[in-house]
């Protein structure tokens with residue numbers, strides 16, 4: 228089989244301009260074996276061909292942005308290219324060299340152990356996009372692992388990247404999901420029960436896949452010349468609005484990295500997303516959510532919840548800790564930049580600004596979730612900040628709660644509600660409780676008290692129920708990738724029916740719309756999924 232496509236055909240619209248490999252130092256060793264790579268930002272490596280690539284999922288929106296107009300499910304070349312069997316003209320595949328702190332400990336060189344960047348596309352609108360195959364075979368950075376990915380984790384990455392994009396969360400994206408026709412061995416819970424699972428490859432897409440860890444590894448090795456080159460390359464390519472790098476511009480760049488990280492985590496908190504492995508190698512320099520592994524979605528609102536079984540004991544990466552982990556990770560990045568940037572007080576200021584920025588944005592976000600206007604005042608912020616406590620008084624589904632609150636008739640035109648009106652309002656909220664019979668009278672009373680303060684603000688500011696509902700429904704999604712839904716899509720795909728993958732993708736493209744015919748996909752987690760592996764418990768094994 229020809230392994231290079233040179234046809235003009237449907238692919239001709241993809242324009243490659245590989246700045247990362249062209250501008251930065253690469254590893255001179257062309258062979259693909261595991262090693263420590265020094266003095267370089269990447270190693271050239273080709274994807275390992277697979278037996279029977281089959282396209283299971285496709286993001287038409289991502290394809291259109293890249294300028295790809297072909298019909299993916301009828302064109303067999305699509306699975307060949309995005310399964311890793313064929314390279315297109317202009318591709319220059321490589322794996323990145325990076326390190327990172329894992330669960331708080333410096334881990335040394337990690338690198339793209341199973342991700343292979345294919346090349347940088349310049350889209351018709353001039354936006355730059357790196358294409359990357361995840362699960363495409365071993366690289367010099369694979370350490371003791373196989374370079375592969377299983378279908379289960381690939382479905383999760385494919386769907387969640389796209390779902391997050393449509394929720395308005397900064398994220399890497401996914402173009403395609405291809406099954407390989409090969410089996411991969413995984414011991415899912417590291418308990419001595421390895422199984423063979425179907426393998427898959429996801430094509431991820433992002434302006435850049437550079438992580439905090441790329442800078443950290445160069446600093447740890449005192450490779451300051453390459454570190455400086457990587458900083459300046461990142462500014463010129465991924466932050467071009469900042470201008471040509473100087474000492475002052477580099478500091479501005481770090482400030483922007485801090486701000487973008489804060490913004491990203493505010494969005495995670497808004498939608499109830501828990502990343503699960505916020506190691507510094509999983510932190511994007513562009514402030515994008517990256518590396519969808521054992522992530523999860525809050526169902527009952529519990530800030531101490533983590534989906535990652537590896538993290539169950541320490542809960543370092545639970546929902547409520549994400550903002551402070553973001554800070555910790557930025558401090559590690561600042562430490563790595565210090566040897567070339569030198570301005571300790573400037574770096575410290577940017578770090579401090581992260582906290583201010585996060586707190587301000589988070590306050591405004593919580594107020595916006597209640598339909599209160601931008602620039603919420605102190606009373607509104609205090610009220611919004613108390614709601615998370617109320618959500619913990621009873622087992623409450625966060626996503627359903629905010630949508631129920633949006634449609635609850637609070638009648639702010641009236642100074643007071645009658646007993647009957649209160650009953651209707653509270654009844655609407657019951658939808659969000661997992662076990663309504665078990666909610667204590669005290670919890671109900673507390674909630675009602677909170678609601679009357681909320682009503683007071685709505686009454687004073689004359690925010691009608693209609694306006695409030697419209698505002699709330701534009702920031703509080705109805706559809707999120709509930710953990711059990713992803714699991715259902717996986718189980719069906721493993722049995723040969725990928726239909727639910729595309730169905731979920733379609734629904735999740737309009738997460739704020741009601742979509743009455745898809746109501747069942749907005750329901751509370753069913754009881755069977757409460758403690759089911761894959762639904763509430765995930766491991767790093769993928």
Ligand code: AMP
Nearest residue numbers: 337338339340341369372373374375518
């Ligand atoms: P993660 O915890 O998925 O972010 O991965 C941490 C490091 O392990 C990264 O360098 C990954 O590229 C690498 N890695 C994870 N899974 C595999 C695998 N199956 N084969 C090779 N490298 C892997």
Ligand code: MG
Nearest residue numbers: 508509517518
């Ligand atoms: Mg990773």
